[in-house]
Amino acid sequence: MxxxxxxxxxxxxxxxxxxxxxxxxxxxxxxxxxxxxxxxxxTRTHIVDLGNEQQLSNSGLLQAWQDGAVLVMIRHAERCDSAPGPCLNDSTGITVAGSEAATRVGQGLQRLGLAEADMLVSPKLRTRQTAHYLLGQEVATADWLETCDKQFAGEALARKRPGHNLVLVTHNGCIDHFQRQQHVPGGERESGYASALFVSVDGNGKARILGRMNEPEWQRVLASTGR
CATH class of the missing domain: 1.20.5 (Single alpha-helices involved in coiled-coils or other helix-helix interfaces)
Structure with a gap:
């Protein structure tokens, strides 16, 4: 059937x-x-490697910097308490190698131009030491730069003045919070020692991540661009 x-x-x-x-x-x-x-x-924001000359050119960083439209967050240099190298002078600060790396990054920043830049640093010793070697001068501290919570991005953007680049020397956790709010995937949010995350900020205060430059790349890339 x-x-x-x-x-x-x-x-x-x-x-x-x-x-x-x-x-x-x-x-x-x-x-x-x-x-x-x-x-x-x-909706995800992917981090561009600004150590790549083509990506640096495409990012628009150099023009944005010239326009005073950039917020850059720099992680402190190598920590003494988690590295085998000799300390600079205090176990809560950075290593000798870290101070040398910060100096190289500072030379790169000088080539970009710091005449009209505002600068702030976390009060932690490791960030203050990093800022000293980066910028060669005393830099004002701000407690929110070590708090590293969900308010960090708002605090940073609130202090970005039109026409003035803003340099923040801070911590991986703070930079991570900023990237979270910009929808950067977890696997791309880690910041190496003395690395810099560049962000453009428009006239309405809207942020756009341009990319990250790691410490070893500064001199080579900026020299190739004639800066």
Missing amino acids: LSNTLDNPASQARLRRPLARLATGSAIGVLVVLTALAAWLA
């Missing part, structure tokens, strides 16, 4: 219709999921 039913073309058609609807429903479901995933990925 069942064999006769399956041999009947009309019966076969009736069996195929539910299967077709199931297949169509599954395909639509997959399409909805893929569309949602694509939309979510489109």
